[in-house]
Every structure is written in structure tokens, then in C-alpha cells.
Amino acid sequence: MKRVFITGTGLHTGFGNLVNTWKAICADRSALCGYKPPGAHHFPEILAAKAQHIDLEKYVPDRKMMKYMSMTSKLAVLAAGRALNQARLLENHPACRQMAMFVTTGMISFDLIDVSRAAATCKSPDGRLDYISLGTHGLKMCHPLMPFKMLHNMPLGLISILYGLKGENFINYPTAEQSGICLQTAWRGICLERFEIALVGGSVHGLGLMPLVELLRKKQLALNNQPIRAGWPVNDTSAFLVLESEESTAMRGVQPLAELKGAVLSVTNDLDIQPKLESWMNLFASKPPNAIVYTGALDGCDAQYYERAAANAWSPTVSDLISFDDHIGYGQSAALLSAVVLATDMLTHQKAPDWSRLPPPSRLLVVSKAPQQNLVSVRLDSVEASS
Numbered sequence: 001m002k003r004v005f006i007t008g009t010g011l012h013t014g015f016g017n018l019v020n021t022w023k024a025i026c027a028d029r030s031a032l033c034g035y036k037p038p039g040a041h042h043f044p045e046i047l048a049a050k051a052q053h054i055d056l057e058k059y060v061p062d063r064k065m066m067k068y069m070s071m072t073s074k075l076a077v078l079a080a081g082r083a084l085n086q087a088r089l090l091e092n093h094p095a096c097r098q099m100a101m102f103v104t105t106g107m108i109s110f111d112l113i114d115v116s117r118a119a120a121t122c123k124s125p126d127g128r129l130d131y132i133s134l135g136t137h138g139l140k141m142c143h144p145l146m147p148f149k150m151l152h153n154m155p156l157g158l159i160s161i162l163y164g165l166k167g168e169n170f171i172n173y174p175t176a177e178q179s180g181i182c183l184q185t186a187w188r189g190i191c192l193e194r195f196e197i198a199l200v201g202g203s204v205h206g207l208g209l210m211p212l213v214e215l216l217r218k219k220q221l222a223l224n225n226q227p228i229r230a231g232w233p234v235n236d237t238s239a240f241l242v243l244e245s246e247e248s249t250a251m252r253g254v255q256p257l258a259e260l261k262g263a264v265l266s267v268t269n270d271l272d273i274q275p276k277l278e279s280w281m282n283l284f285a286s287k288p289p290n291a292i293v294y295t296g297a298l299d300g301c302d303a304q305y306y307e308r309a310a311a312n313a314w315s316p317t318v319s320d321l322i323s324f325d326d327h328i329g330y331g332q333s334a335a336l337l338s339a340v341v342l343a344t345d346m347l348t349h350q351k352a353p354d355w356s357r358l359p360p361p362s363r364l365l366v367v368s369k370a371p372q373q374n375l376v377s378v379r380l381d382s383v384e385a386s387s
Contacts, residue, residue: 001191005249005256005383008087008242009341010079010201013328014049014235017082022345025327026353032233032329034224037209047222047229048207049329051236054078060162068148069158072105075238076155076203077162083199084163087242088254092164095252100167100189100198102182103156104333107174109208155203167195174204174211176296176336176368177265180376183337184263186243196248201240202334211332220298220371230299235329239337241344258347261379280313280365283379288314290361291352292321295339296330296370306367319365322356336368336376347382 014031015021024031031049054074059081060066069077084090089099122138124130148154156171168189172178179202186198205211215221215232222231249256266279292310297303303321310319324342331338343364352358366378 002193003246004187004190004260005244005246006241006258006260006344006380007244007249007254007256008083008085008089008240009257009344010082010084010086010240011238011338011341012051012054012075012079012082013237013338014051015328016052018341018345021328022342025324025342028327028353028355030327031235032326035207037207037212040209043209043212044216045224046212047224047233049233049235049237050207051075056081065158065162068154070109070149070154071205071208071236072109072203073149073155073158075205075236076103076105076201076240077158079203079238079240080159080163080199080201083201083240083242087244088252089197089242090163095197095248096164096166098167098195098197099165100186100195101156101159101165101169102172102185102198102200103159103169104172104179104182104202104337105152105155105174106204106206106331106333107208107211107214108150108152109205109210159199159201165199167198172333174333175373176202176332176370177373177376179333179336180263180265180368180374180378183241183260183340183376183378184265187260187263190243190245193245196245198243199240200243200337201238202331202337203238204331204334205236206234206329206331207236218371228299232296232298232330232332233325235331237328237331237334237338239331239334239341241337241340256383258344259381259383261381262377263379264377266375266377277309277313279375279377280309283365283377284314284363287363288319289363289365289379290319291356291358291364292319293339293343293346293364293366294321294323294368295325295335295366296368296373297323297325298371302369320356320358322352322358332370336366336378339366339368340378340380343380347380350382
């Protein structure tokens with residue numbers, strides 16, 4: 001099978017781009033702070049990371065296109081542009097015409113202020129929201145482009161239009177597991193010579209009211225000022241990768257950042273450790289990774305679970321664990337790919353944050369496991385290690 005390289009990465013977090021995010025992580029700074037969704041006065045204050053200002057001037061020359069962009073779409077267009085730019089694939093590059101694209105987004109997201117006018121005029125005599133009136137009359141009071149902005153496929157469509165991507169594609173939602181499917185599809189497609197280049201990404205407006213209410217209902221939301229965190233500190237974020245075959249990388253003369261050796265989804269429950277061992281051993285055989293970069297832990301018990309799994313897989317050698325969720329937050333549909341982007345940066349520069357006490361890495365395992373989701377395991381090698 002063909003080798004698959006990562007030739008471009010794009011990220012946007014509460015610290016901004018990848019360079020600023022990595023500097024903040026190395027300084028052990030966190031973008032998390034107290035947050036309440038606009039207009040939701042009775043919503044509890046949560047722990048979250050709001051995205052820094054989004055500047056699309058470099059990537060969206062026609063400002064009219066902005067009218068169709070939700071926060072999720074803006075984040076996706078920005079991170080995708082950064083990944084394509086690093087891979088030298090912007091400005092109508094011929095390779096974009098056959099480039100595959102697989103994207104994951106979060107739940108449909110909006111705030112009360114977006115629909116407050118409609119809701120205020122559609123109440124029953126007892127003061128409750130009249131859903132029939134809202135559906136027949138209230139929605140007409142919302143911005144006419146709001147339905148378009150909320151469509152799940154808008155991030156994929158806008159990226160395709162703006163950057164000229166015309167290869168096979170699909171869009172998933174709303175979890176990190178779905179991002180694993182995107183990554184696995186792209187990796188397999190290049191290995192099996194279905195296409196030479198693919199753009200894979202995840203984008204989420206996690207601080208919108210809809211996803212917040214869903215997580216609050218499931219008791220999976222980190223509340224601010226709790227003595228013990230039990231839940232996810234959510235964020236607005238986006239992460240994209242350009243994957244490319246070894247032949248295409250050499251032909252275009254671009255420097256690969258890391259090699260993607262495999263992406264595996266394992267059907268598992270929250271207690272069974274065996275699927276982890278099987279998928280990890282298949283990816284690394286008897287030689288363990290230098291570290292495990294994990295995302296999706298609800299609390300400290302989840303991290304201990306990874307420690308036990310690593311000890312069972314590679315005893316007596318136990319790989320170190322590292323997570324960036326407490327620095328940038330957990331982005332669900334973008335969480336896995338955010339971790340992959342940061343792990344790629346570690347391999348490219350052969351450096352881990354000082355606070356992690358990790359030696360310069362050459363092989364990393366990136367894992368994502370959340371409640372009611374399957375395990376995703378990704379192996380990344382440095383270019384030097386894979387040569």
C-alpha cells in the first residue's frame with residue numbers, strides 16, 4: 001500500500017492559529033474560562049474556550065460569501081485555508097480538482113438572540129412558547145439566510161466553492177468518532193489509489209445553545225468553579241489536515257510534516273479494554289509509541305483507563321499520556337483532528353511541551369474515546385522515523 005503523508009495542517013482555537021496555540025500550550029496556559037450563552041439567562045456558567053477573532057480576508061475575497069457562513073462554516077473555511085496554504089495548494093492549484101474532502105461538523109448551533117424576536121411574538125396565553133405559531137409565523141421573523149447557515153453541509157460546500165475542490169466527498173456529524181471515519185476513509189483512499197490528495201477536517205460551534213443544552217441534559221458539560229471537573233470543557237474550534245501520497249508529495253516538491261500510518265475504529269463499550277489492546281497492537285506491534293495523545297476524557301478516571309490499557313498492551317514499557325483538552329477545550333467533531341494536528345506539530349519539530357516531561361517524540365498514538373462512541377486510534381510517525 002502507498003505511504004500517506006501529512007503535508008498541511010490548519011487550526012483555530014481560543015488562542016488563534018496553530019503557532020499561537022502551540023506557544024500557549026508550551027507555556028501551560030489555558031483558553032478555558034467561565035461562559036454563558038447569550039440570551040440564556042438561566043443557563044449555568046460553564047467552562048469553555050471561545051475562539052479568537054476569525055479573519056477570513058485572506059481566504060474569502062468576495063465578502064458576499066460571508067452572508068452564508070455560520071460560525072461553524074467560518075471556522076472550517078479558515079482552518080481549511082490554512083492547511084491548504086501550508087501544503088501549497090491554494091490559488092486554484094490543479095491538484096484541487098481531484099482532491100477528496102471529508103468533513104465533520106457539530107450539531108446545528110445558534111443562540112437565543114438569533115431567534116428571540118420570533119420566540120417573543122409566538123407565545124400562548126399562559127406565556128409558553130407556541131410551537132405551531134413559531135413554525136407558521138415566527139420563523140419568517142428570522143434572518144432569511146439563517147436556514148442556509150444552519151445546514152450541515154454548508155461548511156463542505158463553501159470550502160469546495162472557495163478553494164476549487166472537486167473530488168469525492170462527504171460530511172458527517174456530530175462526534176469525534178465521525179471524524180475518525182473521515183480520517184480513515186481518506187487514509188484508505190490514498191493507500192488504495194482511489195485518489196492522491198485529501199482534505200480532512202472538523203469544525204464545531206460548541207458554544208451555541210443547541211449543543212450546550214444537549215450536553216447539559218447528558219450531564220457531560222463542565223460547569224465553572226466546580227472543585228472537581230466532571231464533564232467536557234467545550235469550545236469553538238476547527239482543525240484540518242491535507243493528506244497526500246508519497247508520490248504526489250515528491251512530484252510537487254513539498255516537505256511532509258509527518259506520516260499517517262493508520263486510523264482504526266474499534267467497536268467497544270466504556271468498560272471493555274480488549275478492543276483497545278487489539279487495535280493498538282495492530283498499529284504498533286511490539287514497539288510502543290513514545291506517548292499517547294488522548295482527547296475526550298470526562299474526568300481523571302478516563303485518563304487512568306488509558307494508562308491501564310497501555311500497560312496491558314506494552315508491559316513492562318508504559319507509554320506516557322498527554323492531553324490538550326484542558327488547554328484548548330474539547331470540540332467533539334473537531335476534537336480528534338485537533339489532537340492530530342497538535343501531535344503532527346510535535347513530530348515535525350521533534351518537541352513536546354516541557355511540562356509533559358516527554359522526550360522528543362518519533363511515534364505517537366492519538367486516541368479518542370467518549371461515552372457511547374467507538375474508540376478511534378491513529379498512528380503518526382515523524383518523517384525521519386518512517387524513512
